[in-house]
Amino acid sequence: MKIVLVIDQFDDANNGTTISARRFASALKAHGNEVRVIATGKPADYKYAVRQMRFFPIVEHLITSQGMRLAIPNRHVFEKAAAWADVVHFMMPSPLAIMGLRHVEKIGIPHTAAFHCQPENITFTLHMGNSRRVNDFVYGKFRDTFFNRFTHIHCPSSMIANQLRSHGYTAQLHVISNGISPEYVYGKRPKEDWMEGFFNVLMVGRYAGEKRQDVLIEAAARCRHAGEIQVILPGKGPLEKKYRHLAEKLPNPIVMGFYEPARLIEILHMADLYVHTSDAEIEAMSCMEAFACGLVPVIADSPRSATPQFALDERSLFPAGDSDTLAERIDWWIEHPAERQEMERRYAEHAKQYALDRSIQQTEEMFRQAIREQGKKN
Numbered sequence: 001m002k003i004v005l006v007i008d009q010f011d012d013a014n015n016g017t018t019i020s021a022r023r024f025a026s027a028l029k030a031h032g033n034e035v036r037v038i039a040t041g042k043p044a045d046y047k048y049a050v051r052q053m054r055f056f057p058i059v060e061h062l063i064t065s066q067g068m069r070l071a072i073p074n075r076h077v078f079e080k081a082a083a084w085a086d087v088v089h090f091m092m093p094s095p096l097a098i099m100g101l102r103h104v105e106k107i108g109i110p111h112t113a114a115f116h117c118q119p120e121n122i123t124f125t126l127h128m129g130n131s132r133r134v135n136d137f138v139y140g141k142f143r144d145t146f147f148n149r150f151t152h153i154h155c156p157s158s159m160i161a162n163q164l165r166s167h168g169y170t171a172q173l174h175v176i177s178n179g180i181s182p183e184y185v186y187g188k189r190p191k192e193d194w195m196e197g198f199f200n201v202l203m204v205g206r207y208a209g210e211k212r213q214d215v216l217i218e219a220a221a222r223c224r225h226a227g228e229i230q231v232i233l234p235g236k237g238p239l240e241k242k243y244r245h246l247a248e249k250l251p252n253p254i255v256m257g258f259y260e261p262a263r264l265i266e267i268l269h270m271a272d273l274y275v276h277t278s279d280a281e282i283e284a285m286s287c288m289e290a291f292a293c294g295l296v297p298v299i300a301d302s303p304r305s306a307t308p309q310f311a312l313d314e315r316s317l318f319p320a321g322d323s324d325t326l327a328e329r330i331d332w333w334i335e336h337p338a339e340r341q342e343m344e345r346r347y348a349e350h351a352k353q354y355a356l357d358r359s360i361q362q363t364e365e366m367f368r369q370a371i372r373e374q375g376k377k378n
Contacts, residue, residue, distance in 0.1 A: 002034045004081045007091040008071040010039035017116045020178045027360045040071045048077045073099035082109045087367045092117045093146040110374035114154040120280035124209030139167040152370050156283035157306030174366045179359030186294040186348035189269045198230035199334050202271040204286035207237030212277040217246050219326035225334045227251045234259045268293040273333050279320055281305040292351035294344040298329045
């Protein structure tokens with residue numbers, strides 16, 4: 001198939017949606033498909049380049065601090081892409097995608113969408129993430145301006161599919177994991193000097209309100225074994241300064257910063273425990289990659305997060321936002337190394353059902369279904 005992916009930012013792998021899109025494109029190519037993207041950045045053989053939107057400095061900082069860029073819609077780019085494509089797949093409901101959808105509808109090109117942007121990803125940034133009314137409003141805007149114009153939507157988890165159904169989304173919902181890349185496999189390597197002598201607790205993700213890294217920092221400070229713990233937070237985002245200030249209470253300095261995937265895999269193979277504190281999460285690839293590498297996860301049990309589905313027992317769960325219970329869980333895993341080693345292998349085995357290759361096969365079938373249906377209409 002000839003597949004066009006529509007995503008405002010594709011070049012810089014500094015947010016979850018872009019990382020998933022790049023992995024997705026590469027895997028589709030490995031399955032024998034031709035893939036091009038419509039995105040900002042420099043032109044390339046695989047890319048129809050569009051210009052980046054510019055905003056007032058405060059708004060620009062708010063968007064880029066989340067690792068995102070927005071593109072200026074361009075009808076001529078979509079004309080060229082649609083003339084080439086068998087199917088156009090939209091990754092998020094941005095102005096670029098809304099304009100592009102109108103064009104592919106008009107000329108009858110098969111098209112599908114993915115639901116990667118949870119309303120809470122927006123509302124927490126605006127300090128309204130816990131307002132059900134505001135989140136419901138965003139679900140409604142997404143539905144009415146974009147998603148209810150599709151017949152097929154890729155949902156990375158059952159949790160988000162259920163949310164879409166409850167909010168009146170009418171498309172056929174395909175629950176397909178984003179998939180774990182094959183390089184994330186069980187492995188242990190000797191700790192480097194900066195990790196040696198510590199019990200290294202890791203959480204990967206943007207420093208954003210819904211991710212709640214503050215809960216991990218508070219829990220680590222309250223642990224009985226606080227003096228042994230080193231908290232590692234790979235990522236970037238607008239709350240970095242806040243978290244560094246909060247972490248001053250920890251006995252050992254916190255480690256923060258952005259790492260490329262190859263380096264992150266090395267860190268995953270040296271760390272001792274993975275914690276996932278998010279209040280809202282569509283799937284949490286970072287958590288999946290961690291337990292695929294052999295880290296036991298401890299996951300916030302939030303109704304707005306799909307991540308609790310990965311917990312194999314109660315020792316890997318704690319009530320969302322409850323730093324006291326999280327501290328107890330961390331202490332328990334520190335004090336029971338034999339049980340931790342046993343569960344590391346069980347989690348690595350559990351990860352195999354979310355292999356990227358399987359996800360690509362399911363997504364290809366969704367594309368073929370959309371192409372068949374559009375062919376009948378045409």
